[in-house]
Amino acid sequence: MTQVHGGKILADRLAMHGVGRVFSVPGESFLAALDGLHDLDIPNIVCRQEGGAAMMAEAHGKMTGQPGVLFVTRGPGATNASAGLHIAMHDATPMVCFVGQIPLKHRDRGVFQEVDYRAFFGPLVKWSAEVERTDRLAEYIDRAFAIAQSGRPGPVVLALPEDILSALADVPKQRPGARASASVHPDDIAPMVEAFALAKRPLILCGGSHWSETDKQTAQTLAERTGAPIAVTFRRQDYIDNDHPNYAGDLGVGANPALGKRLTDADCILLLGAELNDITTADFTLLDPANPPVILQVSPSAEAASKTYPASFAITGTPISMLYQFLSATSECGDRGAAEARAEYEAWQQPQATPGDVQMEQIIGWLRDNASADTIITNGAGNYAAFLHRYHRFRQYGTQLAPTSGSMGYGLPAAISAKLQNPDQPVICLAGDGCLQMTINELSTAQQHGADIIVIVANNGRYGTIRMHQEKHYPGRVSGTDLFNPDYAALAGAYGGTGHTITENAQFAAAYAEALKGGLHIIELKLDPKMLATTKNL
Known part of the structure; x- marks a missing residue:
């Protein structure tokens, strides 16, 4: 042999x-x-x-x-x-x-x-x-x-x-075996359907990693049929079309307080792969474990059920393994908070002015209104990301790549991977100056393998999130958060790309249009460091 x-x-x-x-x-x-x-x-x-x-x-x-x-x-x-x-x-x-x-x-x-x-x-x-x-x-x-x-x-x-x-x-003779698919019995779904139908203030919450375009469409149909608001967990904003009339926003870091209150006031929560963890519940303050609402939990592993908050009914499976059955067993309902929740979301998206000639709320608002729906946006962690979470709208599934673990440096590698996988879609890496510099050497990888990405650098000259908390908890005692930055436009040229330095909002549209033509582009946003003082609630 x-x-x-x-x-x-x-x-x-x-x-x-x-x-x-x-x-x-x-x-x-x-x-x-x-x-x-x-x-x-x-x-x-x-x-x-x-x-x-x-x-x-x-x-x-x-x-x-x-x-x-x-x-x-x-x-x-x-x-x-x-x-x-x-x-x-x-x-x-x-x-x-x-x-x-x-x-x-x-x-x-x-x-x-x-x-x-x-x-x-x-x-x-x-x-x-x-x-x-x-x-x-x-x-x-x-x-x-x-x-x-x-x-x-x-x-x-x-x-x-x-x-x-x-x-x-x-040479091994045996081929890889088949994977077992998840299945849910209708008898397990029936009490969940009944409980959700009886709710006066229901909320659908989507999350986890088992998701697809089919999950998205089916969950949206369920929200329409039941009249319930539908929300997502941290950095899963592309799970639901953000323009959908039932979409109420994300329960992430710096979430809309109105949505947080809606979670607190809900009498029934349907968790589609989502977890009621510290981020979702604002450090476990939005729900009382001793007096929780009716929780209907769908999770891929049995260990996730009732982890912090006791579920009333729990199913081990993926969302799609039960959504069709849940939907077919559900009757039409009138509006049960969806319209009001949507109004709260749209009010939250109204820009709050920050200092400086380049304002993140305006840049993200421009992208929201002008970037194509298939544009993939990646990011790591930092003060800049709060503006993306609050002001952007993800319309298409698979267009958000970000770490729920809050890891800095993720945006650039993720953008390269996304462009290699989806060469015909625009890919934006949104990064802070501190975040980008953690993996900035991968610009070489992008060029070597032909990943024509757009890198938008929010440059405020510091580790923004840490500085924000530092100034809040230890005012007047700044330590260890200032950064030295390279000339990002010149750096783009050194890698064979094109650099753009933005010193006022009006310059961004032309730079973005040029970047869409192809090649590696770095767009540096020169931000006013004082903006940190006004983003504590983002």
């Missing part, structure tokens, strides 16, 4: 799982895997640092629902990647990370770059394992893909000892 090395087995297995792209920073510990990929039509997106590569893989998983695949080398390569794995775990994103490992024959000798990955990644991911036999490599890969996608999705780490990966073994 023909034998091949472990790297070839690995690459062939990825092809069997339908992997269309991998992200990596190369290392000598997985040369056999790189050799295996050489003969396959699976693009390897070579990145500049493992944290950025991991965020690109996470964004790929978030967009496609299929595991994003990452290759990193041992020691510092693996530890750098932990930032993206942390995002995947919090955001419930399917992801498989292959880590090159020291030769198995030298394990526990403290050799160069040795790390016990089971111990290191154990609390950070869904499953962490190390392959110790080449002939079991396919088995481990199949299990990794299954775990990454099952229940509440998440990241998996497989450590690949160098000698195991380069050793020979027979």
Whole structure:
């Protein structure tokens, strides 16, 4: 029988799982895997640092629902990647990370770059394992893909000892097995339908990672039929068309106080994959665990039910596994708060003026009114993101990519991944100056792989969110939050792109029109640092 090395087995297995792209920073510990990929039509997106590569893989998983695949080398390569794995775990994103490992024959000798990955990644991911036999490599890969996608999705780490990966073994005969699909019995849905019909102040809340255009359309139809307001959780704003008359906004960081009160006053909440966590409930202050409303919870894992607030009825499954049945069993109702909730949302979107000649509320408002509906916007974390959450409208599913874990540096890698996956759609990375500089070296990756993205930098010369809280809690005692910035327009040119410096609002439209023509563009917004003082409630 023909034998091949472990790297070839690995690459062939990825092809069997339908992997269309991998992200990596190369290392000598997985040369056999790189050799295996050489003969396959699976693009390897070579990145500049493992944290950025991991965020690109996470964004790929978030967009496609299929595991994003990452290759990193041992020691510092693996530890750098932990930032993206942390995002995947919090955001419930399917992801498989292959880590090159020291030769198995030298394990526990403290050799160069040795790390016990089971111990290191154990609390950070869904499953962490190390392959110790080449002939079991396919088995481990199949299990990794299954775990990454099952229940509440998440990241998996497989450590690949160098000698195991380069050793020979027979070509595996067994193909990957089928995944079990979620199903819900009508008897489990009936009491939920009845409870929701009896509610006087119902609220539908969408979230989690199991979502699609079909989920979006069906959930919107349910809101229309029941007359209920429909809202989303933190950074899931593209789950519902923000122009829909029943859409009431997002329960994220700096949410509309009127929507927060609506959550408090609701007598029945239908959770479609959403979690009533600290962000959704404003640090667990909007709902009383001892006196909760009727909670109807649909979640992909049984462990999520009644985690903080007791559910009245709970179903383990994806939203789409029950939505059709729920909808067919639901009768038409009149308006039960949707119109009022919509009015509150539209009032919240009225711009609140901030200081300076370039104002984030005006820039985001322009994008809301002028960017095409299929424009994908990515962001990391920072004071600037509050303006995006409040003033933009996401009309199309799959156009928002942002970490619910609040990780800085995410926007640029995610934008690169999004453009590679959707080359015909405009892709904007919205980033603060501090946020962008955490992964700014990935501009090289964008250019190498032809990802023509638009980077909008909100430059206020500081770590804005930290400065905002610092000035609130320790007024007059500024420390450790000021930043030195490069000339972003010149930097764009250094990478072979085009730079635009915006010093007044009116200049933005022309710069954006130029950016849409193609190529890498960096649009720097010169912001007044004083704007922080007026965004504390955003």
